[in-house]
Amino acid sequence: MRRQTPIIVLLTLVVVWPVLAAAHALPPTPPASPTRLILGVEHISAAAWALLVGCPSHPHDIQVWAEETAPQRPQTITALAPERWRAHFTGALPQSATIYGCGQSAALVIATTTPPLWLHGLFSIGATTAILLGARFIRRAHRTISPLPKPPSTAVWQAQLTDEEGERTITLPTGLFTAGSDPACHVIVLAPDIALRHAHLIITEEYVQIVDLASPSGVFCGPVRRRLRPHTPTLVNDEDIWLGATARLRLVKIGSRISR
Known part of the structure; x- marks a missing residue:
């Protein structure tokens, strides 16, 4: 054998x-001719998505024309950086569409x-x-003894959140969670300066990391409120995390569940 x-x-x-x-x-299939308008597409949920555009001024005239659907206009437009904007739409993300804005048009194709x-x-x-x-x-090899399966993760963490609704505690298992003002987020934070998708929480059995999703108001750590670098996982120790200016978050490990 x-x-x-x-x-x-x-x-x-x-x-x-x-x-x-x-x-x-x-x-790969050659993409459409590059334009300055489209910078990227963010899939938020089955009923929401966002378009990142580049435009020297506020893009009031953004419209998305998809086949067999009415033209879509963004629900909100948020400034990310100089000449960069985030347009938030509701409804399913089209597979292909034509986008008008900033005095120009661009073809958007989302397909494999x-x-x-x-x-x-x-x-x-x-x-x-x-x-x-x-x-x-x-x-x-049927006589080979199979190893015992690894028991599922049972670590439990508590997120102690303070925002406009007051203080509350949310129990979280291990996994990847999103914190923000969007009702589709796992941890909903209510404050004027909280983005729809403000930060990610990466929770394991031993530690927790937080990732700032390039939020306008930022993520801060510690008593001196050190601002974290966007899109960079940062280890959360026994200290407060601030989302924006007023929302405070503290993560505490409370042990493991005993499964029977």
């Missing part, structure tokens, strides 16, 4: 490697590149061969 294992692995690599090499070498048919066929052959070789390997 041990003598045949390297042969099975080698055959699997011989079959799968050309597929991976072909997929990696496939040239479709690989050619021959690559689909090559991938099917490689996947089928790999499955057959894997099944044969499993049948011969």
Whole structure:
């Protein structure tokens, strides 16, 4: 059995490697001609999305024209930086649209590149061969003792939040959570200077990190209120975190749940 294992692995690599090499070498579809208007698209939820635009003045005339839908105008427009704006829309994100604003138009296409048919066929052959070789390997190794599954994470943290609604405590397990004023956020913070998606909380069993999502009013840490760098995970110790000027957040580990 041990003598045949390297042969099975080698055959699997011989079959799968050309597929991976072909997929990696496939040239991407050339994008539309670059314009100054579109900087990026942010998918907030199934019912909300945002468009990042570049414009020297406030883009009052932004409109999104999608096929078979009425023109969309942004609900809010927020200044991010000089000549950069964030337009927040409601409704499903279109797959393709034409955007008008700042005295110009730009085509917006949100779609994945479709690989050619021959690559689909090559991938099917490689996947089928790999499955057959894997099944044969499993049948011969059925006597191997399977390791015990790792128990699910049971760490529990408490987020002690103080904002316009007063003080309240939110229990959070491990995972990735969003804090902001959008009702779709996991931790809803109510204050005038809180962005829709203000920060991310990365919670593990041992520690918590916070990431400022380039919010206009910022994220601050410690008694001297040191401002954190946007899009940079920062370890949260036993100190207060400030979202904007008035919202205070403290994260405390309260132990683990005992599952029966």
